[in-house]
Amino acid sequence: MSAPVLSVRDLRTHFFTRAGVVKAVDGVSFDLAPGEIMGLVGESGSGKTVTGFSLLGLVDEPGRIVEGSIKLNGTELTTLSDVELRARRGRDISMIFQDPIATLNPMLTIGQQMKLAIDAHERLGKRAADARATELLTQVGIPSAAARLRAYPHEFSGGMRQRVAIAIALLHRPAVIVADEPTTALDVSIQAQILYQMRDLAAETGTALIWISHDLAVVSSLASKLAVMYAGRIVEQGPTATLLRDPRHPYTAGLLASLPAMAPPGAPLAQIPGTTPSLLSLPPGCPFAPRCDRATAECAAEPEITFRGDRGWRCFHPVGQAEEVTA
Amino acid sequence: MLGFIIQRFLQAVGVMAVMSVIVFCGVYAIGNPIDIVIPPEATAEIRQDAIRRLGLDRPLYEQYFIFIGNLLQGDLGRSFVYNIPVLELIGGRLPATLELVLISVISATVLGVTLGIYAGYRPDSWVAKTIMAVSVLGFSVPSFWVGLILILTFAVNLGWLPAGGRGDTVEIWGVDWSFPTVNGLSHIVLPAINLALFKLAMMIRLARAGTREIMLTDTIKFARAAGLSEGTILRRHLLKLISIPIITVFGLELGSTLAFAVVTETIFSWPGVGKLIIDSIAVLDRPVMVAYLILVAFLFVTINFVIDLVFALIDPRVRHGASS
Numbered sequence: 001m002s003a004p005v006l007s008v009r010d011l012r013t014h015f016f017t018r019a020g021v022v023k024a025v026d027g028v029s030f031d032l033a034p035g036e037i038m039g040l041v042g043e044s045g046s047g048k049t050v051t052g053f054s055l056l057g058l059v060d061e062p063g064r065i066v067e068g069s070i071k072l073n074g075t076e077l078t079t080l081s082d083v084e085l086r087a088r089r090g091r092d093i094s095m096i097f098q099d100p101i102a103t104l105n106p107m108l109t110i111g112q113q114m115k116l117a118i119d120a121h122e123r124l125g126k127r128a129a130d131a132r133a134t135e136l137l138t139q140v141g142i143p144s145a146a147a148r149l150r151a152y153p154h155e156f157s158g159g160m161r162q163r164v165a166i167a168i169a170l171l172h173r174p175a176v177i178v179a180d181e182p183t184t185a186l187d188v189s190i191q192a193q194i195l196y197q198m199r200d201l202a203a204e205t206g207t208a209l210i211w212i213s214h215d216l217a218v219v220s221s222l223a224s225k226l227a228v229m230y231a232g233r234i235v236e237q238g239p240t241a242t243l244l245r246d247p248r249h250p251y252t253a254g255l256l257a258s259l260p261a262m263a264p265p266g267a268p269l270a271q272i273p274g275t276t277p278s279l280l281s282l283p284p285g286c287p288f289a290p291r292c293d294r295a296t297a298e299c300a301a302e303p304e305i306t307f308r309g310d311r312g313w314r315c316f317h318p319v320g321q322a323e324e325v326t327a
Numbered sequence: 328m329l330g331f332i333i334q335r336f337l338q339a340v341g342v343m344a345v346m347s348v349i350v351f352c353g354v355y356a357i358g359n360p361i362d363i364v365i366p367p368e369a370t371a372e373i374r375q376d377a378i379r380r381l382g383l384d385r386p387l388y389e390q391y392f393i394f395i396g397n398l399l400q401g402d403l404g405r406s407f408v409y410n411i412p413v414l415e416l417i418g419g420r421l422p423a424t425l426e427l428v429l430i431s432v433i434s435a436t437v438l439g440v441t442l443g444i445y446a447g448y449r450p451d452s453w454v455a456k457t458i459m460a461v462s463v464l465g466f467s468v469p470s471f472w473v474g475l476i477l478i479l480t481f482a483v484n485l486g487w488l489p490a491g492g493r494g495d496t497v498e499i500w501g502v503d504w505s506f507p508t509v510n511g512l513s514h515i516v517l518p519a520i521n522l523a524l525f526k527l528a529m530m531i532r533l534a535r536a537g538t539r540e541i542m543l544t545d546t547i548k549f550a551r552a553a554g555l556s557e558g559t560i561l562r563r564h565l566l567k568l569i570s571i572p573i574i575t576v577f578g579l580e581l582g583s584t585l586a587f588a589v590v591t592e593t594i595f596s597w598p599g600v601g602k603l604i605i606d607s608i609a610v611l612d613r614p615v616m617v618a619y620l621i622l623v624a625f626l627f628v629t630i631n632f633v634i635d636l637v638f639a640l641i642d643p644r645v646r647h648g649a650s651s
Binding site: 056058086090094095098102104106107112116120121152165168171 | 544545546548549550551552553554555556559563564567568641642643644647
């Protein structure tokens with residue numbers, strides 16, 4: 001395996017609110033190889049979006065990265081100045097968002113918005129910029145792209161708008177794109193198209209993808225590896241196939257059991273008892289312990305991440321250990 | 328786009344027609360100008376003659392249609408008091424008001440939007456808090472009092488600027504203007520500040536509210552994620568996104584200030600139309616009142632029409648929505 005393009009170690013992003021410190025991201029570590037697609041899965045409020053924003057240095061006040069390291073192509077991002085960070089955003093790492101209606105500016109043409117994104121990093125003439133924009137739009141599957149440069153976002157469908165956003169994110173061939181649920185707001189058929197197109201684009205351009213989603217089924221068809229987040233931590237990570245077949249963390253096992261495809265037709269869906277804890281009042285120790293049927297007195301202390309080969313989990317009592325012992 | 332313009336034009340004509348009826352009836356319902364125009368000791372014969380000459384003996388609807396007929400030929404009647412065409416009377420005063428109001432509304436908008444964007448962009452800085460405190464003052468302190476204080480401070484105590492009048496004027500296209508001369512400009516400064524203060528406060532509030540809202544949207548986050556600098560984001564994204572309410576208020580303020588700059592014009596003895604209308608109301612000079620109010624209605628309709636066109640120019644959704 002080649003050297004990771006993105007290497008995150010023990011990332012902690014906290015929000016200092018009036019009600020207290022919200023530890024939205026609290027100890028996230030992973031590596032991403034060039035062209036690799038990683039799924040970042042978790043419920044709302046598990047910290048996956050904040051993780052994404054932290055990678056770009058775009059955490060809003062009152063939040064900030066309090067600890068940890070983010071290395072992009074070997075450069076430490078957490079210690080860069082705002083100006084240096086800005087120079088890397090869009091060029092080395094970019095991001096696309098959930099709602100394509102909200103991300104594009106309704107009052108500028110697609111061409112103008114792409115030109116702004118090009119100008120942010122390169123001096124290109126009008127003609128060269130148009131050519132680059134047209135090339136990217138064609139690549140993401142927008143027909144008669146040159147003519148559509150003069151169109152406004154409202155003249156596009158939701159799926160097409162998301163393609164435009166993807167084209168903007170790809171303009172400078174970044175090493176990493178953070179995709180924050182980019183297909184959630186789209187029709188299911190469009191969702192699949194964009195999903196597979198993104199996979200092909202990543203393979204073609206060597207861009208690594210972090211695909212943030214709450215939908216395990218969507219991500220698992222796309223990503224080669226998964227990281228499952230719970231209460232600001234990655235509780236389990238590993239290659240998609242083995243992680244799905246043989247989950248170690250009870251939370252991952254619970255998520256998998258609650259997928260409709262896993263239940264026999266007509267049978268009630270399995271649930272994880274309880275609700276996601278508030279990040280303001282996390283219990284000490286393992287944050288999943290109150291909802292976990294495997295929890296013991298030991299779980300009052302927080303488990304460190306255990307690595308076995310290419311897999312890792314944060315649990316004292318992992319599922320499926322027995323098999324491993326016999327194996 | 329053409330259909331949009333025609334549609335708006337017909338709307339404007341309708342509004343003007345309704346306005347003319349309301350103004351005409353309204354003005355003719357208050358008081359009898361004969362009592363003021365004719366001396367009380369005049370004979371009944373002279374009275375009857377004057378009433379006939381002014382057309383006041385005819386029924387109201389006839390007077391209205393005569394008025395409209397003349398209006399369509401560009402004749403708004405003659406002032407009862409000055410006995411000169413109303414249009415000439417108003418036209419002679421309008422440039423003074425026009426230059427004063429344009430200078431004050433435009434500078435209030437430019438300055439207010441700049442300060443407002445800053446206050447919305449860095450809401451927790453002490454500069455932003457100071458700006459907002461000043462804007463509260465702009466809203467709450469009555470304009471006549473500010474005018475007097477301005478005169479007292481800058482004209483009486485410091486002696487930097489003149490207290491009233493228009494100063495030297497220059498004739499351009501047959502009209503006298505103050506702004507091209509240094510002396511004239513120095514006469515405009517104080518009344519313009521007086522007029523601008525309230526508008527400045529309003530523009531600050533509008534721009535700040537818009538900025539705070541827009542800066543939190545995904546549009547801005549996405550622009551940042553693409554590596555755009557903050558300056559580019561403010562100039563190219565934010566300014567356009569907050570412009571619609573600002574342009575609306577700009578137009579309304581321009582219209583209402585042109586029509587009703589009375590207080591400031593009185594305090595600074597600025598010979599504009601506001602002063603004229605107040606004097607005309609006092610002596611029930613009907614033709615001036617009617618013509619003035621109809622001109623004001625025309626002004627508002629025109630400004631609104633222009634604003635609609637500007638919306639269509641800057642917002643593609645309006646443009647396309649209107650043409651389809």
